[in-house]
Amino acid sequence: MTHGFRSHELPQISHADPLHCGSALRRLALSFQLKTTFITLKGWRKMEEDRVSNIMGWFRQRFGKQRNDSDQVKPCSQTSSSGHSNTSGSVCSSSSSSSSVKSSISAKPSSSDQTLPSVLSSPFRSSLRFDVFVCHNDEDSDLAQSLASFLEAPSNGLRCYLQERDCPAGGAVSTELLQAVQDSHCWLLLVTPNFVKDDWCLYQMHQVLSEGPMSQRIIPAVVNMPRSQLPPELRFLFTVDLNTNKEFGYTLVFRAVLQYLKDMSEKKKPSSASQSDV
Numbered sequence: 001m002t003h004g005f006r007s008h009e010l011p012q013i014s015h016a017d018p019l020h021c022g023s024a025l026r027r028l029a030l031s032f033q034l035k036t037t038f039i040t041l042k043g044w045r046k047m048e049e050d051r052v053s054n055i056m057g058w059f060r061q062r063f064g065k066q067r068n069d070s071d072q073v074k075p076c077s078q079t080s081s082s083g084h085s086n087t088s089g090s091v092c093s094s095s096s097s098s099s100s101v102k103s104s105i106s107a108k109p110s111s112s113d114q115t116l117p118s119v120l121s122s123p124f125r126s127s128l129r130f131d132v133f134v135c136h137n138d139e140d141s142d143l144a145q146s147l148a149s150f151l152e153a154p155s156n157g158l159r160c161y162l163q164e165r166d167c168p169a170g171g172a173v174s175t176e177l178l179q180a181v182q183d184s185h186c187w188l189l190l191v192t193p194n195f196v197k198d199d200w201c202l203y204q205m206h207q208v209l210s211e212g213p214m215s216q217r218i219i220p221a222v223v224n225m226p227r228s229q230l231p232p233e234l235r236f237l238f239t240v241d242l243n244t245n246k247e248f249g250y251t252l253v254f255r256a257v258l259q260y261l262k263d264m265s266e267k268k269k270p271s272s273a274s275q276s277d278v
Contacts, residue, residue, distance in 0.1 A: 116157045117258055122265040125185070131257055132160040133184035135204045137194035138164075143223065143242075144190055150250040151257070158257060181207050185264075186257050189220045190228060193237070202231070209233055216260045219253055 048196060119125060133152060136144040148160040161180045168176065174251055181187065185210040196199045221240040222230065230239070240256075242249040 011106060023254050032277045089185050111189075117262075119262045119265055122261065124265045124268045125261050126186050128183050129159070130161040130180065130184040131186060131261070132253075133161045133180055133187045134190065135171060135187065135195075135201060136190035136194060137193040137201050137207065139199045140190055140192050140210070140223070146246075147188070147190070147250055147253065150247075151254055156254055158254065177204060181211055182214075185258055186219055187212070188253060189218065189234070190223065191220050191225060191234065192223045193225060193229075196225070196229070196231060204229065205233065216256070216263070221249060221253060 050254060082096060125131070132148075134144050134148055150156065150164055161184055163173075163177065163180075166180070167173065181204070189195070189205055189208065218237060219240060220230070220234045220237055221242050223234040223242045227235070227239070238252050240249050240252045
């Protein structure tokens with residue numbers, strides 16, 4: 001029984017040369033192994049290239065986005081002027097709002113910018129040169145200057161007369177002091193043990209009493225003295241106690257001066273109006 005193969009199509013194997021047949025098989029196996037290894041190396045290289053490409057793409061996407069964001073944040077003025085509502089616009093608006101808050105904080109009005117009482121702008125107040133004449137002993141100059149500094153602070157705005165500061169050089173002391181008394185709305189007597197023992201202070205006190213007896217213009221401020229040791233001429237007046245709380249006493253003096261200026265300004269209004277009608 002035959003299979004239909006012709007004699008020349010059958011594989012030409014020589015049964016007489018087994019060594020030659022084994023060598024051929026080994027060469028065939030080696031060639032197949034080399035081809036398989038080449039294919040494996042080519043596939044591994046392709047995988048590595050893909051992995052490197054993916055990594056490079058991630059870096060470009062990551063840092064390229066940050067660069068675009070930074071470029072959008074920089075033109076703050078252009079974004080805010082165009083009115084687009086994007087991320088950079090929100091950053092600009094927040095920075096501008098923070099800067100406006102800082103500017104509002106720095107622009108907070110100081111004590112010098114606060115509005116002074118309207119009575120300090122009245123014509124009656126401007127009619128005299130000083131608001132307060134401070135009468136004191138030389139040993140109490142520091143206390144007198146401290147009180148004057150409080151009254152003359154920008155937030156209070158009063159005008160004080162201090163002999164050692166405002167008396168012109170070469171002028172007669174008695175004449176200058178009498179002129180200062182007449183050119184002041186109120187008179188503050190800084191009554192201390194030194195004041196009571198000083199004849200010159202007592203002379204000024206009597207000048208003040210003669211100018212405005214029984215009036216709100218005289219303000220005795222007592223320091224380190226009981227009321228029983230006050231001069232008899234001052235015992236019928238309300239006094240300001242500077243022993244316990246000087247700052248509060250300074251405030252009482254300031255309020256007393258303002259009240260006097262206010263009362264007198266109100267009284268002068270009808271008279272000035274009637275004169276204008278005449």
